[in-house]
Amino acid sequence: MPGSITGTIVDPTGAAVAGARVRISHGDQSAEQEALSGDDGQYSLPNVTPGPFQLTITLVGFTTQASSGILRSGENYTVPQIAMPLATAVTEVRVVPSRVEVAExxxxxxxxxxxxxxxxxxxxxxxxxxxxxxxxxxxxLAWKTTVDPVSFGVTGAIAGIQQAQNDFSGYGQGAQGYGKRFGASYANFVASTYIGGAILPSLLKQDPRYFYKGAGSKRSRVLYAIANSVICKGDNGHWQANYSSILGSLAAGGISNLYYPAKNRDGAELTFENTLIGISESAAVNLLQEFFIRKLTRNIPNYEPVSP
Known part of the structure; x- marks a missing residue:
């Protein structure tokens, strides 16, 4: 003889939950039945086939609940009160790093x-x-470069060579002469690095870095490396004349006249000549970067070479 199943659905506070869908199943013994809880949270399932049953209670915004029991023939079975916890909100938060963070x-x-x-x-x-x-x-980047211990070591070596060759003779010899040469050499390095690698690139919106090509024919890579002595990437991603480097070399050369001995100061003509020499040196360094230095450099991120 069929029986009936009744019960009450409440929320975590004990308040009645209306509209909860209560579905009963008996495995493969009979078809499923369902009912909705009323305003008082109560539900009723009449004419239920006796035997083991499984209740599944669902409602949007609440966690699905289940209850089971055994209904005897002709029994009016009351299910213990079922409390439905609120569903945990799942919110997808997609964090996209800013361009500055990626560059950092x-x-x-x-x-x-x-x-x-x-x-x-x-x-x-x-x-x-x-x-x-x-x-x-x-x-x-300019700061990291100029204060690196190796930069001081290279500057010291340059000053030593200059002293041995008696370059900038106005500085004299001995410890005092070496100190002046060291100071002048380091000042040149700092001025060219900051002016050509930070100040002008910031003002002109240019990128001071050399972008390794690494792909394509040897001829295309040679031409690319040489061209990068006079062109650079702008912050807009387009190639443009490398005013930062060229003007930076001129400015650094002009500033050096403030601390070189009077008899060793370069005139304007020599400053321009040195700028042209600097461009040639940049092309040579770029060629080394393109074909040799990468093989000797450690801690390189794993990037695929891409032709520009």
Missing amino acids: DQIKAQEKQRVLGVVPNFYVSYDHHAVPLAPKQKFE
Whole structure:
């Protein structure tokens, strides 16, 4: 003889839950039945086949609940009160890093690049599509370069060579002469790095880095490396004349006249000549970067070479 099943649905506070769908199943013994809870939270399932049953209670906004029991023939079975917890809200939050944050991660990786694990190789990006640097990051890269211990060591070596050759003879010899040469050489390095690598690139919105090509024919890579002595990437991603580097060399040469001995100061003509020499040196360094230095540089991020 069929029986009936009744019960009440409440929320975590004990308040009645209306509209909850109560579905009863008996496995494969009979068809499923269902009912909705009323305003008082109560539900009723009449004419239920006796035997084991499973209740499933669902309602949007609440966690699905289940209850089971055994209905005897002709029994009016009352299910213990069922409390439905509120469903945990699932919110998808997609965090997209800003361009500045992406660039920060990229230059942090670049600052680990060292030739033979020693000599800084910070101003080279092996990601041809690297995000442009913000002005603050351009100054950060210049700062990291100028205060690196290796930079002081190289400056000391240059000053030693100059002293041995009696370059800038107005400085004299001895410890005092060496100190002046060291100071002048370091001042040149700092001026050219900050002016050509941070100040002008920030003002002119240009990227001071060399972007490694690494793909294509040898001829295309040679031409690319040489061209990058006079062109650079703008912060807009387009190639343009490298005013930052060229004007930076001129400015650094002019500033050096403030501290070189009077008899060793360059005139305007020599300053321009040195700028042209600097462009040639930049082309030579770019060729080394393109074909040799990458093989000797450690801690390079794993980027695929991409033709521009």
